[in-house]
Amino acid sequence: MNNDNKRICKMCTTVIKGRSDKIFCSVNCKSQYSRQLKKVSYSAMDRINKILHRNRSILLETLGKNKNQMKTFREVLDNKKFNYGYMTHYHINNQGKTIHYVYDFSWVIFSDQEVLIRRIR
Ligand SMILES: [Zn+2]
Numbered sequence: 111m112n113n114d115n116k117r118i119c120k121m122c123t124t125v126i127k128g129r130s131d132k133i134f135c136s137v138n139c140k141s142q143y144s145r146q147l148k149k150v151s152y153s154a155m156d157r158i159n160k161i162l163h164r165n166r167s168i169l170l171e172t173l174g175k176n177k178n179q180m181k182t183f184r185e186v187l188d189n190k191k192f193n194y195g196y197m198t199h200y201h202i203n204n205q206g207k208t209i210h211y212v213y214d215f216s217w218v219i220f221s222d223q224e225v226l227i228r229r230i231r
Contacts, residue, residue, distance in 0.1 A: 161196045162212055168192045169215040169227050179228040187217075187225060194219075 117126045121139035126132050134140040168190045173180055187194075197210045209216050211230070218226045 158196065161193050162198060165193055165196055166212045166215055169212060169217065170229075173215075173227050173229060177229075178231070179226065181224050181226050184219060184223040184225050 117130075117132070118124065119126055119135035119139050120133050121143045122135060124135040124139075126135050134143065168187060169192075172182060172186060172190070194210075197212055199211045201209045201211070203209055207218055209218050214230045216228045216230060220226070
């Protein structure tokens with residue numbers, strides 16, 4: 111009898127019997143584990159999605175419903191607690207400027223702290 115080969119269930123720590131590639135003691139533990147994993151990753155995505163939606167709302171609110179682009183000051187977005195670290199994608203234009211996107215909106219920050227906000231159609 112070799113105890114080094116004892117494997118315990120990843121979910122409930124019961125000793126596993128049967129095939130050597132088994133990670134869980136039962137189907138029940140396996141599905142419970144995957145449910146927990148899903149819950150954790152969904153709450154992480156939720157947190158990030160909320161920040162992205164908030165950023166988009168701030169850009170929409172600043173730009174207004176009828177304009178497609180405007181320049182404002184960084185301070186305006188700062189005051190609304192815009193989170194510059196969260197975007198959906200970015201693009202570096204031929205002038206070396208980084209254009210940040212949140213869904214269908216973009217923003218570019220200039221050296222004088224002006225911000226160009228655009229709605230992408
Ligand atoms: Zn188990």
